[in-house]
Amino acid sequence: MKTKNAIFLAFILGIVFISLLAFNFNDKKETAFESWNADDKAMNAKVDSLLSVMTLDEKIGQTVLLTSTRDVTGPSVNENYEKLIKEGKVGNIFNAYEASFTRNLQKMAVENTRLGIPLLFGYDVIHGHKTIFPISLGESASFDLQAIENAARIAAVEASAEGLHWTFAPMVDVARDPRWGRVSEGSGEDVYYSCEVAKARVKGFQGEDLKATNTILACAKHYAAYGAAQAGRDYHTVDVSDRELRTTYLPPFKATVDAGVASFMTSFNELNGVPATGNKYLLKDILRDEWGFKGFVVTDYQSINEMVPHGIVKDEEEAVKLAIDAGVDMDLQGEVYSKHLKGLIENGTVPVEKLDTAVRRILELKYALGLFEDPYRYSDEDRQKKYVMSEGHLEAARDMARKSMVLLKNENQTLPLSKNKKIALIGPLSNTERDMIGSWSGAGKHKDDPVTVLEGFVEMIGAENVIHAEGTKLSRYMKRTDAPITSGFSEAIAAAKKADVIVAAMGELQNMSGEASCRTDLDLPGNQKELLKELKKLNKPIVLVLLSGRPLTLEWEDNNMDAILEAWFPGTMGGHAIADIVFGDAVPSGKLPLTFPRSLGQVPLYYNMKNTGRPIKPNVKINTYKSMYLDNPNTPLYPFGYGLSYTTFEYKDLKLSNDQITNEKGIKVSVDVTNTGNYDGEEVVQLYIKDIVGSVTRPVKELKGFQKVLIRKGETKTIAFNLSIEDLKFYDIDMNFVAEKGDFKVFVGGDSEAKLTSGFSYN
Numbered sequence: 236m237k238t239k240n241a242i243f244l245a246f247i248l249g250i251v252f253i254s255l256l257a258f259n260f261n262d263k264k265e266t267a268f269e270s271w272n273a274d275d276k277a278m279n280a281k282v283d284s285l286l287s288v289m290t291l292d293e294k295i296g297q298t299v300l301l302t303s304t305r306d307v308t309g310p311s312v313n314e315n316y317e318k319l320i321k322e323g324k325v326g327n328i329f330n331a332y333e334a335s336f337t338r339n340l341q342k343m344a345v346e347n348t349r350l351g352i353p354l355l356f357g358y359d360v361i362h363g364h365k366t367i368f369p370i371s372l373g374e375s376a377s378f379d380l381q382a383i384e385n386a387a388r389i390a391a392v393e394a395s396a397e398g399l400h401w402t403f404a405p406m407v408d409v410a411r412d413p414r415w416g417r418v419s420e421g422s423g424e425d426v427y428y429s430c431e432v433a434k435a436r437v438k439g440f441q442g443e444d445l446k447a448t449n450t451i452l453a454c455a456k457h458y459a460a461y462g463a464a465q466a467g468r469d470y471h472t473v474d475v476s477d478r479e480l481r482t483t484y485l486p487p488f489k490a491t492v493d494a495g496v497a498s499f500m501t502s503f504n505e506l507n508g509v510p511a512t513g514n515k516y517l518l519k520d521i522l523r524d525e526w527g528f529k530g531f532v533v534t535d536y537q538s539i540n541e542m543v544p545h546g547i548v549k550d551e552e553e554a555v556k557l558a559i560d561a562g563v564d565m566d567l568q569g570e571v572y573s574k575h576l577k578g579l580i581e582n583g584t585v586p587v588e589k590l591d592t593a594v595r596r597i598l599e600l601k602y603a604l605g606l607f608e609d610p611y612r613y614s615d616e617d618r619q620k621k622y623v624m625s626e627g628h629l630e631a632a633r634d635m636a637r638k639s640m641v642l643l644k645n646e647n648q649t650l651p652l653s654k655n656k657k658i659a660l661i662g663p664l665s666n667t668e669r670d671m672i673g674s675w676s677g678a679g680k681h682k683d684d685p686v687t688v689l690e691g692f693v694e695m696i697g698a699e700n701v702i703h704a705e706g707t708k709l710s711r712y713m714k715r716t717d718a719p720i721t722s723g724f725s726e727a728i729a730a731a732k733k734a735d736v737i738v739a740a741m742g743e744l745q746n747m748s749g750e751a752s753c754r755t756d757l758d759l760p761g762n763q764k765e766l767l768k769e770l771k772k773l774n775k776p777i778v779l780v781l782l783s784g785r786p787l788t789l790e791w792e793d794n795n796m797d798a799i800l801e802a803w804f805p806g807t808m809g810g811h812a813i814a815d816i817v818f819g820d821a822v823p824s825g826k827l828p829l830t831f832p833r834s835l836g837q838v839p840l841y842y843n844m845k846n847t848g849r850p851i852k853p854n855v856k857i858n859t860y861k862s863m864y865l866d867n868p869n870t871p872l873y874p875f876g877y878g879l880s881y882t883t884f885e886y887k888d889l890k891l892s893n894d895q896i897t898n899e900k901g902i903k904v905s906v907d908v909t910n911t912g913n914y915d916g917e918e919v920v921q922l923y924i925k926d927i928v929g930s931v932t933r934p935v936k937e938l939k940g941f942q943k944v945l946i947r948k949g950e951t952k953t954i955a956f957n958l959s960i961e962d963l964k965f966y967d968i969d970m971n972f973v974a975e976k977g978d979f980k981v982f983v984g985g986d987s988e989a990k991l992t993s994g995f996s997y998n
């Protein structure tokens with residue numbers, strides 16, 4: 236009897252407890268940003284009180300984001316935006332910067348509107364604000380997470396001083412097709428690495444405290460699978476299985492949520508038949524329900540409107556309904572929330588609660604930034620003067636640029652060059668300021684500030700040692716079939732004749748990658764290769780310094796150049812950083828975050844492909860029904876993770892602490908790396924695993940850890956990694972994210988072709 240009573244009592248208590256939990260849960264306000272104070276009573280009171288007095292028009296105004304005319308980054312502008320600010324019809328502005336400019340706009344909102352709600356200022360602060368760092372892909376090639384975080388931090392310090400509260404970064408789209416111009420904006424092909432970079436960038440922008448005046452909101456974009464555009468053509472159709480979506484494209488977005496990112500931007504593309512901007516599966520089921528994201532979601536440029544040509548709705552009004560239903564909180568320059576939401580709410584098609592939720596999310600972040608305390612706190616001339624392009628920032632940009640460069644070839648130790656030799660600096664990118672800073676270079680000045688290769692060389696070795704000639708020109712829209720212009724060749728050849736060494740600064744113009752900048756040919760554009768062929772006839776060492784926003788196909792160059800240095804678009808201090816590396820003041824340490832194919836026909840080519848049922852064996856030359864091309868090897872020209880140094884590293888003594896992994900106990904993997912060359916140098920030590928058998932097929936290799944370490948010449952360092960059961964998890968046959976029992980291989984080395992191997996099992 237006693238036991239029965241006890242069970243009954245426990246049952247009742249259980250019910251009371253569960254109801255209390257449920258009550259608490261229901262009672263809890265949807266809050267914006269968990270790593271800041273989700274239960275901030277003062278914030279909730281402020282937002283509640285505003286919402287309770289706001290008219291429908293005022294609420295809708297908060298969901299509107301318009302561009303100022305200060306900068307334009309898309310196909311439309313509303314010249315009347317200032318009038319709309321004063322009328323409370325726009326709550327957020329982008330493409331505005333500088334303290335006095337942003338303060339002036341803020342004043343229009345605060346002093347003219349009924350409730351004085353401050354504007355939120357956003358901008359594409361992608362790889363620096365005015366001190367421009369290497370393009371994001373270049374930064375990623377550093378494999379230096381601390382430096383990447385620091386670059387984002389510096390960008391936030393500069394942007395916030397000029398009145399900005401919010402950046403449309405990081406771009407975390409995994410991409411494996413170098414035809415797609417936006418590979419330049421991401422962190423490459425690998426999922427694990429992209430997650431690490433994404434977290435570092437969110438941390439850098441947002442810091443520890445959003446209220447601090449030197450931190451800004453980050454925005455994970457473009458959600459989702461934008462990088463999987465068919466044929467590498469921007470905005471094109473994306474059709475990927477749920478497994479591929481969750482395995483490859485979503486993890487970096489999830490990583491930003493875990494890092495506390497404040498906002499998300501939808502992507503232009505459709506995903507499996509539904510445009511991302513109206514995609515409930517992405518925006519509600521995954522983002523809100525599975526991941527618990529509490530910030531706000533903004534569209535990409537007019538991407539609500541674009542659902543009409545996508546063919547998913549018949550007009551913009553239907554598009555608005557689809558977007559708000561799916562969970563879009565803010566309309567970027569589409570001006571369709573402002574046009575249609577009111578009617579849709581008044582006629583009962585859209586419940587007003589949906590709008591309230593969107594407005595709440597936006598107001599919460601305005602509150603978190605401290606804008607209700609002081610709307611002008613970010614627009615600060617003194618800080619602007621002190622920090623923007625400060626010496627420390629420029630030095631950090633130079634350092635990051637050095638770290639980002641990847642030495643692809645260095646026959647007979649051609650590099651570094653002696654400072655006493657005469658150099659012929661040739662090429663269409665040898666003295667172009669604009670190209671140094673790359674696309675999406677925000678408020679970075681296109682003239683005067685960026686240091687060109689020529690300027691870097693002259694400062695390093697003196698004007699008397701540099702003979703300069705462009706040799707040829709590039710243009711963004713040049714076609715394969717355009718007649719070659721060779722008028723500059725003779726000047727370039729004459730310059731080269733007078734020199735000991737030729738340095739060719741070639742590649743792509745900055746606007747040949749980035750948004751809407753896709754290419755069907757990844758050879759050196761124009762007649763740069765023809766010029767190189769002429770120069771080669773002179774029998775002098777040739778160093779190719781590449782500027783590009785993507786991998787290029789460089790088989791000929793690899794066979795014919797003495798050295799190749801991939802410098803990406805290296806930023807404001809690019810010319811100095813290139814000179815630092817070329818003349819040996821710094822030792823290259825970058826590694827490729829994206830595979831360089833031999834030819835375009837291999838694309839997409841990435842290191843962690845599947846084995847297939849007919850894999851080729853190493854050194855097999857004949858295609859006996861194997862999965863291989865007739866006219867080219869399967870292998871890349873330069874694999875993911877690859878990059879040389881001026882010194883050499885030897886890997887040995889790969890050890891595993893155990894040959895069994897358990898749920899409780901991981902495995903320590905260690906390896907001895909010796910610097911066997913003549914320079915102190917940094918190496919990116921990489922750890923890969925292979926799950927040999929799975930309930931679904933597994934990749935040939937997966938990156939699970941890396942460390943960038945300085946090893947002095949002659950020194951040996953033991954590098955250790957911890958593998959845990961978490962590292963073995965994947966989406967199994969039933970789409971559960973689990974580790975499956977079985978055998979695993981481990982590979983350690985300096986690139987994804989890492990040869991040192993061992994194994995362990997999970998039983």
Ligand code: BGC
Nearest residue numbers: 308309359403456535536750
């Ligand atoms: C791009 C976004 C960018 C936005 C605002 C769009 O065209 O896709 O990446 O943030 O413009 O400038």
